[in-house]
Amino acid sequence: MDPAALSTVLLDVIRPLAQARRPGSVDGVTVADLPLDRPKSRDHGDWASNAALKLAGRVGANPRELAAEIAAALADIAGIASVEVAGPGFINIRLDAAAAGMLAKTIVDAGDRYGTADTRTDEVVNLEFVSANPTGPIHIGGTRWAAVGDALARILQSQGAQVTREYYFNDHGAQIDRFARSLVAAHDGLPAPEDGYGGAYIADIARRVELAYPGDLDALEPAAKQEVFREVGVGLMFGEIKQSLREFGVEFDVYFHENNLHASGAVDRAIARLRELGHIFEADGATWLRSTEFGDDKDRVLIKSDGDAAYFSGDLAYYLDKRERGFNRCIIMLGADHHGYVRRMMAMCAAFGDEPGLNLQILIGQLVNLVKDGQPVRMSKRAGTVVTLEDLVEVVGKDAARYALTRSSADSNLDIDIDLLQRRTNDNPVFYVQYAHARTHNVARHAADTGVDRSVFDPATLTHDTEALLLGALQEFPRVVAFAAEVREPHRIARYLEELAGLYHRWYDNCRVIPLGDDAIEPVHHTRLWLNDATGQVLRNGLALLGVSAPERM
Template structure:
């Protein structure tokens, strides 16, 4: 019996009590079932009686008694206790609990998936670094977290569009172009320009790809370096993202907002909502009405459009393209953007608490031999995504960056993350997967396959029970990660599963040794090992991490 099936059973018990006239309440659409921290309190617990008591006009324990009587009649439930003010503690018999192993294996890649966010249309924008250089370490964090979050949201039924916003219309692009031009002509970079080997590399590639560019007048040269240099830099960013396993459905150009007139149209739409005003020759958006610390300029007095105007047009573009919820994942230096972006949504007539979400990631540090690493040979004074991958690999980078809450600073220790020890979290989880694959290979060598005559009641030791209980939590953990937009819950869960599997593996012999016979217990434990492999593989896939069969 899975936690979902038990939840449905409790829901059915409430419905039966209502039909019998014992309770006069609305049957809840969903009943929460949780694993109690103290196993003496049963296999699962629910507080549904406390939730229904007020509407029923009865003490919680009286509601619990009515439900407990019905739950005790369900096949697979061995005991139901009422604890405290009205908690229901439910104990399953070993066969019902063990049957979960078969259910997981049969479900395969679908196990854990749910419909908590069914049909919700989400636009998920992340990384969005200026296309003037390689992705730096802060962007690497969002590449790991954002891509993992997209996978988690889709596994919870959401329709997700992943998007990279190219800031290709600002003054920084001009400085980037001037830096390329200077490098190509053998001149020092401008005082406010960009430096690093990547500038030299792109300049060389551009000169090779556009014959005669250096023969053009300076102003025409600069325009070519701006246009073609931007293309090369974006292609470089796309390459690094692809190699990191992060893919975007949309690469959105800021420049198109200006070229298409979308910015002007957005300002008029916001004016129609009553939040645009003119003052001192400039055009403003009254964002202070919705919690911003000051009103924002859309068009300056000299007629120049602000970045904020493009932000407003971009938000409206997302909504026009069908997004119900626009999620912005911004860097640690963007705290000031939270209120102003939410104010844009409110000024557009949207619900700023529902239609827009802004997440701010904190800083990432890297250590080697106890010392902080600060420099990149290729990019100068920043650590790039290629540096991170070269030092610790894609799997370690993705897993470690995704396993921490985004509101916390991360320190990546190169020595730890390249070691094959239990201190390395990605190794610890992947090793559990390889152990299970090793069991399958050894079983095949012995000619042993999982028997369909599975006897789940044989999975009765404390280690088997603990592992089964953890495996049953996967759908709930995945739903929570999607609801709260926090994929790190999946990583922490996988580490708990790996720990319980290693304990099971060490305490419970799976395959026969020597001349020992193959028994029903052998087959039952093979089902359990395969179920665990399925859960860990599903979880690692959601984090964009590989599932090696050998290490």
Template structure:
């Protein structure tokens, strides 16, 4: 019995109980009404529902009485072993062993699609993440957003959304001037400018630009002209390096959007005209302002300065309208911790267009990441000089451990990454623990196959060991975990779930046998356990895929 079947049985029983009290009235049940939860104490059953407490007042009865009626209806389903009513009206459902065990075969049949859902079907989401300035290697904060953003994109798509992964390429503004100035200073042997960028990467890029564009540099008449050569080619080289590192980190983008575009394609002007038409724009002291205080911002914002130069916020406005006009229903921005103060103005800007903050515009803020080695913080990169980079993390622990560790915690919290732990082959290392569980399922598969065991004699009723009930319960949870992760924008739920699943699998592995001991005959239970092993392997693979981590066959 899968979740959909059990939910249908619950719905039928609810409708029957309510119809007896409200005969003839149309009964509409929401997803929340039919939501099933796992009891904290598994002795209380496989599933629990609080639906009786939702409807008791409406039909003029107490929750326990209504719960008893719903329970009586559920007990008629042959897949249900028993139903108990607890407390003020909780309905605890225990499935028949065969019905519960059937899930293993269903998972194997579903394969890679097990866990997919339609919670976000019809949503067209623009997911913008990383968007680091092309002035240096990706730092740890950007690395966290790379891992989380890519995992979130996978989870959203798994829930039926159309997702476009977008990188906002900041190639317009003062930071590019400082970058170019740093490159030309390195080329000329000058000290790093006071507001410039330092590190071996600056020297490397300056040398590469000089080697590949010698004639162009020789023709440059003065320092300013040389700086333009370094701006033109240096930014391109830096961004090419960023893209390459992201691909190596298994992060792919569908769109690289140049910030300069909104200033050259008319997006900013179009946004100002639209907002002016909506009565949101006013002119004062020669500048153009957006009245964001009408929508909760702490002050109105300048869009165009009195000298005619657009502000950075003007680019934000043009970019948002550009996204909406490309057909995106939801624009999801993933910003660094230093952007927390932007939330108010960004949400006010969206509402100025007539959109709904938190729906059409959504913002996630990521907190800081710190590396720790030998119990001490790692503060500097050998290559970047003043920051710790994505490369530093990957060089230390590899892509799998880096991605897993960056996704594992809620983005609302800062995090320390213990490099010593992540290279250890111990159960304390979460990525090793989960990957090893999958590798163990493959070893079981190989050994069972050699012994002539397969799933041909699968009998779900034989899966009666307590660890099997627990493992099946964990496997059943996977689709719900993925749905919640998508709806709540919290991919860390997937990695935490995988650790619980790995623990349940290891307990089962320790206490049962897929291969009979000695000369004992192969029985249906061994075939059934073979299928259960394959189901666990499939869910571990599917979950690791959601966070971009490899599921190894051997370790």
């Protein structure tokens, strides 16, 4: 009996009890209002419910008395072994082995659909992440967002959301000019400008611009020469960024060019919309958004007194463009240095008449530090002063990099131990989880060789303590995925997988799928193969949500 089925049974039991006390008191109550929780100790049962505490006031009953009535009715339901009332009215439910064990077949039959849901089909999500400036390779902070953002997209899609992965291409502004001047300096054999970009990649890009340009670059006027290096150099750099992300397993649906906002008149349209709504004013020769009315600490300049657009004006235009494209959830992932930007963005959202935190969500990621031999890794062979995506993948591999970057909450600083990730031991978390998956396949291969198959399924035979614990964890997977989608936290999947892997390894040490020696094959061996394969399926489904492979042999 899975949680959804048990919640339905619980509601079916409660309705007549409530009707007898106060007719109509639970009308409108659904299974979503009666969540089940896993007790911290399995001694308290398989599931716990606070339904009596939640509904006692509505039905006019003492919570503990209502809980006792619910418990008595549940005790007569097939598949429920026992029900106890605890504390002020909590209900602890224990399933019998057959009812609990049915989950193994449910998972195998569902395959890669296990853990998916259709609860977010009304969400049309624009997920903007990475969005590194095209002035250099993706550094380790951007790499963290690539891993976390792609995992979040997969998780949201698994719950029915329509997700568009979007990369905001910053090709407008002073940083692009500094990049172009740096390329010109490299071409001319000069040091990088004081405010420019260094690193071997600048010389690489400059040489590629020289090869790509059909004429004599040095015959051009300085302004024209710089424009060639800007246009061609940015294109080459962005091509490298795309390729790096593709090799990391991250594909974007949309690459949105910041420059288009200014060239298309989108900035003027956004300001005009806010002016119609009464939120624009003029002062000191500039155009302002009255953002303090929506919680900002000060009003924001949109058009400066010299007529140039302020950077924030592009944010207005970009947000409005997303909403006009039909997205009702705009999620933006930003680095720690953008923390002070959140308030003005939320004020902008409210000024357009939207709901901050719903139509616009901003996730802030903290810093990533690489450690090797106990010391920080600070230098990149190519970028000079930062560690890049390619550096990390070259050292530990794509799977280890993606897993390490997603297994911790993005809003906390992260230290990645390179030595640890290179080990093929159980203290390496990605190896630990992948090895558990490979072990399930190894068990299945040996089972096939000895005649143990899935032709028999008798869930009542799954009575060992480690089987109850393993089934309990498997049952939690859909809830973990749903919660990870709700709170936008992919690391919850990784931590769950590590717990599941540990429970599987413990089960493997205690319960045999293949009989010893000449012992006969019994129903329990066939049934344990179902449980083995179900565990492999959940490990595989979870790793897929993180964009990490599930090897069958290691």
